[in-house]
Amino acid sequence: MAVKIRIPTPLRKLTQEQELVEVAPGTIGSALEELQGRFPGIRERLVDDSGQVRRFVNIYVNEEDIRFLQNQETPIKAGDEVSIIPAIAGG
Numbered sequence: 765m766a767v768k769i770r771i772p773t774p775l776r777k778l779t780q781e782q783e784l785v786e787v788a789p790g791t792i793g794s795a796l797e798e799l800q801g802r803f804p805g806i807r808e809r810l811v812d813d814s815g816q817v818r819r820f821v822n823i824y825v826n827e828e829d830i831r832f833l834q835n836q837e838t839p840i841k842a843g844d845e846v847s848i849i850p851a852i853a854g855g
Contacts, residue, residue, distance in 0.1 A: 765842035769795060772850055778806045792823060793836035795846060810848065820851040 766786035787798045800807035824847045830838045
């Protein structure tokens with residue numbers, strides 16, 4: 765069983781319109797690398813030049829924000845669901 769990553773609508777053009785993408789268990793960092801290998805250009809939308817998750821991107825593992833876990837070192841195992849959620853600003 766793989767890890768499921770929920771892709772937000774604005775990034776689906778990079779994943780051939782796939783809402784759910786499966787990746788191998790490991791860490792959030794390894795999942796981002798796998799996504800980049802399969803869908804070139806997606807990583808730069810999620811992380812900044814220093815390799816940190818962009819401030820306006822929220823990543824959750826089973827509804828837990830990785831910023832309160834181990835960031836990109838957060839382990840993910842088979843059956844976990846990762847959600848990538850861009851922050852929404854309003855006024």
